[in-house]
Amino acid sequence: NAGVTQTPKFQVLKTGQSMTLQCAQDMNHNSMYWYRQDPGMGLRLIYYSASEGTTDKGEVPNGYNVSRLNKREFSLRLESAAPSQTSVYFCASTGGGGTDTQYFGPGTRLTVL
Amino acid sequence: DAKTTQPTSMDCAEGRAANLPCNHSTISGNEYVYWYRQIHSQGPQYIIHGLKNNETNEMASLIITEDRKSSTLILPHATLRDTAVYYCIVRPYTGGFKTIFGAGTRLFVKA
Numbered sequence: 001n002a003g004v005t006q007t008p009k010f011q012v013l014k015t016g017q018s019m020t021l022q023c024a025q026d027m028n029h030n031s032m033y034w035y036r037q038d039p040g041m042g043l044r045l046i047y048y049s050a051s052e053g054t055t056d057k058g059e060v061p062n063g064y065n066v067s068r069l070n071k072r073e074f075s076l077r078l079e080s081a082a083p084s085q086t087s088v089y090f091c092a093s094t095g096g097g098g099t100d101t102q103y104f105g106p107g108t109r110l111t112v113l
Numbered sequence: 114d115a116k117t118t119q120p121t122s123m124d125c126a127e128g129r130a131a132n133l134p135c136n137h138s139t140i141s142g143n144e145y146v147y148w149y150r151q152i153h154s155q156g157p158q159y160i161i162h163g164l165k166n167n168e169t170n171e172m173a174s175l176i177i178t179e180d181r182k183s184s185t186l187i188l189p190h191a192t193l194r195d196t197a198v199y200y201c202i203v204r205p206y207t208g209g210f211k212t213i214f215g216a217g218t219r220l221f222v223k224a
Contacts, residue, residue, distance in 0.1 A: 004156070031210070033210065035214075040216075041216065042200065042213075042214035042215050042216050042217060043157065043214040044214070045210065045212075045213075048210045050210065056210070058210065088154065090156050090157070092156070092157075100206060101147075101159045101162070102149075102157075102159065102212060103159070104156030104157050104158070105156050106155060106156055107154065107155070107156055
């Protein structure tokens with residue numbers, strides 16, 4: 001049981017390049033989330049998916065797109081990366097009902113030059 | 114959603130109890146108090162949550178005042194590995210997407 005996994009762990013992009021951050025969970029959770037964390041700041045919600053087939057914007061969605069590929073996987077895409085998107089990106093999941101506790105992945109550290 | 118107020122940083126001696134306060138004076142009746150921590154830029158880790166009763170698990174205790182306007186997270190015997198940023202969050206029980214992380218409290222456990 002790996003929990004929440006994210007790939008890649010590190011990435012450096014040039015301005016204007018595109019990339020997709022991958023997230024997968026093996027806990028059969030319904031809901032998944034993407035956050036970003038800038039230095040010295042708390043986490044901010046980018047997008048979330050309450051269940052398979054649905055996605056909704058969070059606090060800071062501009063410049064990002066998401067895909068809930070199936071129940072396990074939730075990807076985050078940067079179509080045209082900008083230096084302002086330099087950040088650490090965390091994926092999380094919750095089961096829904098119960099404690100609805102969020103479980104986080106290890107993060108992807110993205111630098112946009 | 115209720116906002117929380119936490120001290121920016123705190124120190125604690127190793128082996129002593131660490132008491133981390135949180136003010137949430139605008140908490141609604143259906144909102145729970147959750148605590149997470151983040152160790153050195155790792156993903157946040159769930160610690161404990163509660164509604165109005167005090168709660169205890171293997172990691173910590175949560176004390177919520179009777180009026181629910183504030184709470185305290187207690188790490189009974191802090192170790193160096195407890196050095197982390199601790200986040201106090203209030204949200205509805207099944208509102209994962211309403212989890213708002215503030216700046217948290219940076220706890221330094223010193224030998």
